[in-house]
Amino acid sequence: MGFFVLIFAIRNFAVLIKVLFEILGIMGKTLFEKVWDAHSVKTLANGQTQLLIGTHLIHEVTSPQAFGMLREKGLPVKYPHRTFATVDHIVPTNESAEPYSDGLAQGMIEELRKNCEDNDVTFFDTNTGAQGIVHIVGPEQGITQPGTTIACGDSHTSTHGAFGAIAFGIGTSQVRDVLATQTIALNSLKVRRINVNGVLAPGVYSKDVILHIIRILGTNGGTGFAYEYGGNIFDGFTMEERMTVCNMSIEGGARVGYVNPDQTTFDYLKGRNYCPEGEAFDEAVIRWKAFASDDDCQYDDIVEINASDIPPTVTWGINPSQGIGIDEMIPTIESGETQSERASIQEALEHMSLDGGSPIKGKKIDVAFLGSCTNGRLSDLQEVAQYIKGKKVAEGVKAIVVPGSQVVGKIAAAQGLDVIYKEAGFEWRGAGCSMCLAMNPDKLVGNQLCASSSNRNFKGRQGSITGRTMLMSPIMVAAAAVTGEVADAREVFGFES
Amino acid sequence: MSDQSILNVKGTGVFVAGDDIDTDRIIPARFMKCITFDGLGEFLFYDVRKNVDGSMKEHNLNDSRFAGANILVSGNNFGCGSSREHAPQSIQKAGFDAVIAGSFAEIFFGNSTNLGVVCVVVDDAGRKHIVEQLELNPAEPLSIDLEALKVTIGPVSVQCSIKEGARDSLTNGRYDTLSELLDGAATINSVVSNLEYMKS
């Protein structure tokens, strides 16, 4: 008893010290705390914080109802120059002429066009050459910047945290709140630092890193937390690799995921459309740097991951934490530790028509999808192209490549990547969300099994109720495409180990 | 705002089994091609309720004994996945006022609260009692008391919990935050003026 009292006293003492130090300004702060403080407007009656949203991104699916609510209340958009729009979910990637064959999709793009026009909001429309998936467009245009708050009616807004922004997905009522006030009501988050140190084996990519993290921490392990990713692996990652990881924070239950801004971040941003130029850029860098977590800051939790433990990872189930290394066996029902775990393994195996205890390697696939806001960036397309050059998509496999934005598509084509993909038997598409979710013509049919570089493997996600999704890195998608089955990309493409 | 205070939810329940019920399961993405939320209730749990050929599956949600239920009971991590408000909207539009689960995904919880859909957490043992009672007598009145933090069904009464801020918003009828946010206009402007990037 006395022991527990002592522990309790020590813990309280530690908290007290932290508060004291913070008051005195001695103890450092995390990036999350700094950005939060800089954007706090006030504490609301229910204890939540009214937080200023510096940058608001919108798309066609979650904004029309919000504009509707504004009209109903007769409210104007408060800071139209801080909202940026694009169209991604419903855009067909195999036709560009309007009206689209799908009347509902046409209605949605027109509604967004009108809302942007009526309210003076910048719209990266399909004819601007800059349209694309909202989480690819923001960074690409230099709208996504360190030390800012970003919100979008889309859960993968966590992607923008790669720049050291606090970025989160919001619901439509909150989209309305941002349009009307540039603020939302929010609870603060705890911060969990996730360190990945060591060396990644050849053939292991940032996608494997995040699938591994979610496998370890679970789909709701991040509830109530912002994830701060660090360690030498993240220091060495490019911005696009960091984005892949931050993108899927939400699959781990963390609404926010970020990496502290550093020289890699600043180099990426320099010269982009919406970034300051010249001296103003240098001044911005000074401000941005100051937002990085202090060395002596306190995290609410720290997780250490050894990079060399991370295998090329593939999901076998119906939530993103159900992943295993390519050489591992699919879990058996009995391997579940609790009744609910066993039930969820059983449900997953049934849906996926897989046998527990059998290897994941060698499972026949029907579709290969390379794209989405997780892995539809230029570097993804470049990396895979090197390896599939001269190879052929296996017979009976439908393989599509969907650049995440028109900019990505254009640069890739200028580098001849479209030709490489087409010669290998991939379809080369226009920019959009495509087969990541079923809101456009790209859908699975029946119980097709899809090797997918996207982020969600929920039942029905790719458009067919019985459709099956396996999440993996782009290179693993390519390996599956050319062999017609789930395969180890390192063997297929002859990686040096 | 003119929201009604929500001190309790009364009615009957229906159990939707499973953990990690994601937003795509609550309402499949293909039904979200819309510019208003009207009519979304029809598509709630569409693929859970119907077979590929459109015929009805055997499921509590199709069972006439549970028709008219206004409280959903489910497992852990309810509402994970997307931030789309279509999910809580479809729940509300289908006539549900509350969800009882083992835990909730954060964005889903916030979106629901904003709409006045009450989301309370009941632990595994407590939910087991509720579900047993529901199956025994589907018409048994089920109620959630946000003041006493209790869920009651027939002779069974169990503890429930909800984030204090959400409870406060619901019971005081200010879960729709917009008017309070609008009040802060002057302070908003001063925060904005301190942020260089807001000027561009």
Ligand code: SF4
């Ligand atoms: S690519 Fe997929 S996850 Fe990303 S925004 Fe589009 S639909 Fe959402």
